[in-house]
Amino acid sequence: MPFPNVRLSNRPLHFIYLCDCSGSMAAQGKMQALNQAIRQSLPGMAEVAGNNPEARVLVRAVRFADRAEWHLQEPTPVQQLQWRDLEAGGITAMGEALELLAGVLQSPPMEERALPPVLVLISDGQPTDDFEAGLATLMRQPWAQKAVRLAIALGHDADLEVLQQFIGPEPPGGGRSPRRPLQASNATSLAQYIQWASTAVVGAASMPASQVQGAAAGNIPLPDLPPTVLDPTDDVGPLVW
């Protein structure tokens, strides 16, 4: 008798950018740098996805300014993704963005067998709406609790406290950790963080090892930051933002 003919499937890995598109992002080339960093990271991300065929890497993006909306709504295989530039203008509806995100982290539409998603929040400012309510809505979703949540602060005006709330409790002991907001002070460091998130983190999340229940390290052990950006506080390139 042949082996049972049932549908087998690799596991979807949802990678979702949450991009601040407020007016301040237009200053000092931040929006250009973000578009460039994401666009440049895609080949590496596609290569990592190709090396991990058991995961199906699907990318989406939310933009938030006066309102939050999907910039890339369909979960798109990274190999097929063509990045459309984001544009800046407006205020910072970050809470609304988190609520929008919460809607797609329900099951369904989230697949039962999905890998823990990777959520990357990028902001240069402070939320102008009810961030707490948005975060509470998001964190009611089990998939949000299990997600790898990263935050990148552009410049020194970013609200590190809300970014830390998005990531989760700050790890004890101070020092360097991707479980703290990563501070990018120029286009180079931003590109390195985006590259790290879209390759090293995607690689780790694609083939996760089982974690002991209650382990403090989180659902997916995060890879180390690349040596050149080990210090999340501005030691790469000149201070621009």
Place this chain on the structure above:
Amino acid sequence: MSPAWLAPQACSVLGAAHGRQGKPCQDASLSTELVGPDGQTLQLLAVADGHGSSRSWLSQRGSALACAEAQAAVADALSRTPLSDERAWRQLLREGLAAAVHRRWRAAISADWPQHSPDPAAALEPVAYGCTLGVLLLAPRWWGCTGLGDWDLVAVDRGGGAQLLSQEEGIGGLGGGEATASLCLPQGETLWAQRAQLQPLSSQGQLQALVLTTDGVRKSCASDADFLALCSQVIQLEEPQQLRRGLEQITRDGSGDDVSLAMALRAGPGSNPRPRGRRAALALAGAALALAGGLVAAQRLLQRPTAPAPDPVLLQQQTLCADPTRIRANLTPRRAQLQQLRRDPAAAAALLAAPQRDPLGALLARSQRGTLTACPALRQQLATLWRETGGKMPAVEVRADERPPAGDRPAAPGSR
């Protein structure tokens, strides 16, 4: 081997991703027969899944030791506890085996640690050996399971339907990410009780087989319906090599994780004991005896009109209602399926057209159409599931021109 169970086997296969990364297989599995002082035999199946993370760098040893120590602990219990004492075995499954396996496993990894630790004098790190463990005991008159972690146990009935009997609730399991309970947890011993159960075979006339798997198998299937279909079909495989090749395909086309599967068929009417390997002669002898004894009965049976195939949905209902503690565990993973049915009522037609493929799905479809009559516990849990998915279960409608399928109607006294 207990004559109540046939063709037990277990197989573990290196995950496709682990193979690419040069990692060892961190799963282990076991199928063995134990004999008690009274000569009665107990079949033991076990699967263990090493965590494989950088912290659990010896977990392939942890899972192998877990299976070995489970065997030793069960053998020890069998030497002191007759299989006829179901009450004692129920208690063993809930507590006694947990304590014994944890104690033995801890001792085994302590002895193993100095040989593998870079610093033999360093204190033992149990997390280095972290793994799950699922244990299935098959006795002549009952079966029982226990353990901890994200393993799954499925029953296949004689109608071909399959249902999930045990899965990790809470943080582990599907939708729970990659976290799981572990033998290395200090409180691990207390977690066994929630996975422990003992079922007398006398109450399970329709049971055909039990299939125990590590999480890599279920996570490789596109849906739970596919996983259950896999379990209902895998028991038909005739050669161990077919199982191994199939598991290799599962990990290659699925999750990439290590995969383990252990299973046994229940002897009984309609079972087809397939001789395997060294057990062939024994099984053939048993089959010959059964054939001799059954010829007269078979002749009589042949003279009767063929009975219609049992309604898979009704069998599913009966199984769930016979043990209401299983209802929630089986319905909860179907939340997404019910939501899909609510969005697309046409999907129900496909389920109702082939209820044998996914009896529980067909049961949901009948609940949607208001044609399901079930025991109160099942109705209550179905109503809860409907509420959780934002809807309300339609009331049962029984009109003269639209009666529920015959299998759903309660039998009149004396009619069966």
